[in-house]
Amino acid sequence: MATGFDVSRLEALLESAKLLQSSLELEPILKHLLRTAMGRLLARKGMIAVRKGDGNLRVELARGAPTLVAASLYSEDAAREAGIEKIYAIGADPQPVGLLGLGGFALGARSEEEEFLEALLGVAASVISNAQAHEQARTANMLLDQRLQELRALLDLGRGLAATLDPDEVAQLVGFTLAGRWAIGKYAVAAWKDSHANVIRQKGLDLGDIEAAKAKYANLTEPQLTAEGTLVLPIRSQEALIGVVVCGPRMRGMKYRDADLEFGAGLAAQAAVAMENAWHFKDTLARQQMEKELALAASIQQDLFPKSLPPLASLEIAAKNRQAKQVGGDYYDVLPFGGTSPNDTHMLCVADISGKGISAALLMSIIQATLRSLLKRESSLLEIAGTANDLLYATTPPNKYATAFLCAVDPPTGQCRFVNCGHNAAVLLRASGEVELLDGPGLALGLFPMKTHAEKAFALQSGDVLAIYSDGVSEAQNIVDEQFEIDRLTAVLKEHHLAPSSEIVDHMFAAIDAFAGEAPQFDDITLMIIKRQ
Amino acid sequence: MASSFSVHASEIAGIGILALDGFLDAHTAPQFDEAIQKELNAGRRNLVVNCEKLTYISSAGLGVFMSFIEEIRDAGGDIRICGVVPKVLQVFEILGFQTLFDIVSDVPTAVARFQQGGQG
Numbered sequence: 001m002a003t004g005f006d007v008s009r010l011e012a013l014l015e016s017a018k019l020l021q022s023s024l025e026l027e028p029i030l031k032h033l034l035r036t037a038m039g040r041l042l043a044r045k046g047m048i049a050v051r052k053g054d055g056n057l058r059v060e061l062a063r064g065a066p067t068l069v070a071a072s073l074y075s076e077d078a079a080r081e082a083g084i085e086k087i088y089a090i091g092a093d094p095q096p097v098g099l100l101g102l103g104g105f106a107l108g109a110r111s112e113e114e115e116f117l118e119a120l121l122g123v124a125a126s127v128i129s130n131a132q133a134h135e136q137a138r139t140a141n142m143l144l145d146q147r148l149q150e151l152r153a154l155l156d157l158g159r160g161l162a163a164t165l166d167p168d169e170v171a172q173l174v175g176f177t178l179a180g181r182w183a184i185g186k187y188a189v190a191a192w193k194d195s196h197a198n199v200i201r202q203k204g205l206d207l208g209d210i211e212a213a214k215a216k217y218a219n220l221t222e223p224q225l226t227a228e229g230t231l232v233l234p235i236r237s238q239e240a241l242i243g244v245v246v247c248g249p250r251m252r253g254m255k256y257r258d259a260d261l262e263f264g265a266g267l268a269a270q271a272a273v274a275m276e277n278a279w280h281f282k283d284t285l286a287r288q289q290m291e292k293e294l295a296l297a298a299s300i301q302q303d304l305f306p307k308s309l310p311p312l313a314s315l316e317i318a319a320k321n322r323q324a325k326q327v328g329g330d331y332y333d334v335l336p337f338g339g340t341s342p343n344d345t346h347m348l349c350v351a352d353i354s355g356k357g358i359s360a361a362l363l364m365s366i367i368q369a370t371l372r373s374l375l376k377r378e379s380s381l382l383e384i385a386g387t388a389n390d391l392l393y394a395t396t397p398p399n400k401y402a403t404a405f406l407c408a409v410d411p412p413t414g415q416c417r418f419v420n421c422g423h424n425a426a427v428l429l430r431a432s433g434e435v436e437l438l439d440g441p442g443l444a445l446g447l448f449p450m451k452t453h454a455e456k457a458f459a460l461q462s463g464d465v466l467a468i469y470s471d472g473v474s475e476a477q478n479i480v481d482e483q484f485e486i487d488r489l490t491a492v493l494k495e496h497h498l499a500p501s502s503e504i505v506d507h508m509f510a511a512i513d514a515f516a517g518e519a520p521q522f523d524d525i526t527l528m529i530i531k532r533q
Numbered sequence: 534m535a536s537s538f539s540v541h542a543s544e545i546a547g548i549g550i551l552a553l554d555g556f557l558d559a560h561t562a563p564q565f566d567e568a569i570q571k572e573l574n575a576g577r578r579n580l581v582v583n584c585e586k587l588t589y590i591s592s593a594g595l596g597v598f599m600s601f602i603e604e605i606r607d608a609g610g611d612i613r614i615c616g617v618v619p620k621v622l623q624v625f626e627i628l629g630f631q632t633l634f635d636i637v638s639d640v641p642t643a644v645a646r647f648q649q650g651g652q653g
Contacts, residue, residue, distance in 0.1 A: 142627075145627050146627060149592070149624065149627050149628065152591060152592070153591060153592035153593070156558045156559045156591035156592065156593060157559045157591075157592075157593060159558070159559060159560060160558060160559025160560045160562070160593060161559070163560050169563065172562075172563060172566070173559045173562065173563075173593060175596065175600065176559065176562045176566070176592075176593040176594070176596030176597055176600065177559060177591075177592045177593040177596055178592075178596065179595070179596035179597075179599035179600050180591070180592035180593055180594060180595025180596030180597070180598070180599055180628070181592040181595070181596070181628065183595075183599055183628060183629055183630065183633055184599060185599050185600070185602050185603035185604075186603065187600075203600050203603075203604075204603055204604070251599075251633055252629070252632060252633065254629070
């Protein structure tokens with residue numbers, strides 16, 4: 001340290017040093033330093049440049065030198081031009097922490113004050129370094145706080161998303177989180193999936209047509225900043241683009257940083273999983289609902305089958321239906337024309353309705369209602385078949401129709417009339433062993449608006465066995481795709497023709513099962529056996 | 534995660550007062566969203582959000598403020614925030630909310646600021 005300091009200078013130096021050290025903020029330190037230097041050396045112009053993190057000296061403060069702009073890169077030429085005459089290093093060469101420049105000395109150079117200044121600059125150097133370190137730590141802390149806040153936001157969003165299974169709520173949460181995180185007032189969240197309603201949540205932005213958005217962002221894999229200052233985040237699930245988040249410009253002109261893009265990508269990934277989960281949940285719900293409806297339809301359909309068959313004089317009737325699916329398309333019934341006594345004429349009916357499920361159940365109920373109402377006032381099978389055909393044709397689409405075997409039987413005499421509406425030929429096994437096939441002509445009911453049927457007659461005699469069945473019997477398949485066929489059906493009838501009707505039915509089902517083995521059956525199986533005692 | 538949160542709405546001189554209580558996170562943000570929407574539906578454009586009992590706010594919670602601020606200011610209204618506890622205030626500051634919203638000490642101050650007129 002230079003000698004020759006008098007007590008007052010030493011006191012002033014001590015006071016300045018104390019003042020400098022009392023602050024950790026760069027700005028007041030520099031202001032005090034410049035003020036003191038200009039005061040002691042009576043300089044009208046002054047400036048301080050400080051070495052920044054990038055190693056460059058930048059002007060921090062200038063007084064009386066308007067051309068020296070704060071934060072601009074320091075150049076000695078510019079400083080000289082601005083009237084700075086003397087430049088002092090703050091801290092030791094070759095890498096001083098800064099420079100202090102003075103000019104416009106009112107009383108010229110004063111060496112004793114320069115000594116004072118050099119002493120002061122020595123103190124200032126360490127104070128400035130401390131302040132800079134402090135500022136760096138603060139900046140680092142702020143960045144850490146930001147990252148911490150980002151992590152909290154993702155965690156919070158994750159918890160929120162885990163609590164919802166509604167795609168719209170997922171979009172809402174994603175929107176809120178981004179709007180809060182980035183202080184944006186305009187945003188849009190959209191997501192889409194086949195067979196699901198589009199999810200759109202937007203504030204202050206209009207994505208417009210979703211199809212257009214899909215095409216526009218189809219190849220977007222990373223967050224993208226647009227020229228208008230918006231940020232587009234693709235929501236991808238596996239390879240497919242399932243949605244997009246568009247964030248409007250940040251308020252107060254802030255820019256999206258690299259860390260923001262990372263945050264956005266992480267958030268979009270979370271959103272993708274949550275969206276898929278929500279959709280999956282909806283699908284599961286829908287499937288459960290469908291299964292419920294099917295079960296309901298099946299129970300309705302079961303109610304359409306007769307609980308028991310009416311006892312008819314000298315006749316022994318048994319019937320059985322086995323559905324391939326929950327709701328099938330076969331139907332059988334024994335219905336009275338008028339009177340319901342064992343001697344009154346009844347109709348034996350086996351029908352096979354096109355399709356499966358609820359539509360088949362509906363059609364079945366239409367056929368049953370039609371037959372029941374017609375039988376009360378009409379005894380001609382041809383009229384019944386014709387009217388049922390016209391009704392079904394008029395009330396159902398062309399792909400909905402039913403084949404049916406309708407047979408009117410007079411119990412005391414065994415006299416039968418029948419109409420075959422496109423159905424499998426019923427098999428009549430005579431007591432003699434002779435086999436008769438009861439076939440058409442005539443098309444399925446509801447197919448064409450014309451009368452194609454014909455009524456035929458036969459007499460059921462003692463010992464005869466009549467088998468009316470659906471194609472699930474004759475077309476039952478084994479694992480090598482062979483069909484059960486009429487021959488096997490007839491063989492079972494022949495083998496068990498002496499057994500009661502109900503046992504013949506059981507034997508037939510057992511024979512079909514033995515034949516089919518492991519092969520799955522896709523069609524309903526219906527069989528009605530009628531014997532005359 | 535049964536985080537508890539509630540919004541109590543009242544009115545002072547045509548200014549909607551929403552008092553928040555508890556945890557405002559992604560899970561509870563929709564409640565706050567609905568509360569603001571109700572105020573707008575009722576025709577109120579000047580809102581005070583009282584945060585005295587707000588113990589936590591997440592980005593999603595802040596997102597609700599952001600989701601309405603443009604619409605409300607476009608309609609000539611504003612949202613003022615008051616009674617923010619230090620822990621919540623810190624989150625506001627990290628995300629720069631104090632530059633976007635007028636944050637004051639209590640409800641009477643916020644109401645008075647509305648009555649003196651002017652935004653933010």
